[in-house]
Amino acid sequence: VDTVEGPPTADLKDCAILIVGDPVQTHLDPDYQQTVIVPSREMLTGQGIGAKFRRTGEVFHLEKGVSAVVFERLAPLDDADIAALRERWRAARGL
Numbered sequence: 001v002d003t004v005e006g007p008p009t010a011d012l013k014d015c016a017i018l019i020v021g022d023p024v025q026t027h028l029d030p031d032y033q034q035t036v037i038v039p040s041r042e043m044l045t046g047q048g049i050g051a052k053f054r055r056t057g058e059v060f061h062l063e064k065g066v067s068a069v070v071f072e073r074l075a076p077l078d079d080a081d082i083a084a085l086r087e088r089w090r091a092a093r094g095l
Contacts, residue, residue: 007089
């Protein structure tokens with residue numbers, strides 16, 4: 001996914017609600033899914049872009065111990081947030 005999609009885009013600024021798998025879910029080699037992993041971990045830990053969101057309290061329990069956690073945006077993401085997220089993505093990819 002990373003080699004096709006590249007780093008997270010500014011489209012994240014348009015998201016008022018995010019649903020994140022806990023644990024973070026990937027369907028390919030995790031080394032190539034940092035576009036999913038990095039922002040998802042930040043949401044779950046409340047760090048990076050996750051600091052601009054809060055858990056709504058809605059959690060959907062799925063199979064095999066996976067939960068889908070709902071977050072709502074508290075403050076807008078700006079260009080600096082996206083640039084910093086992209087840098088963390090590059091670091092995770094070893095670029």
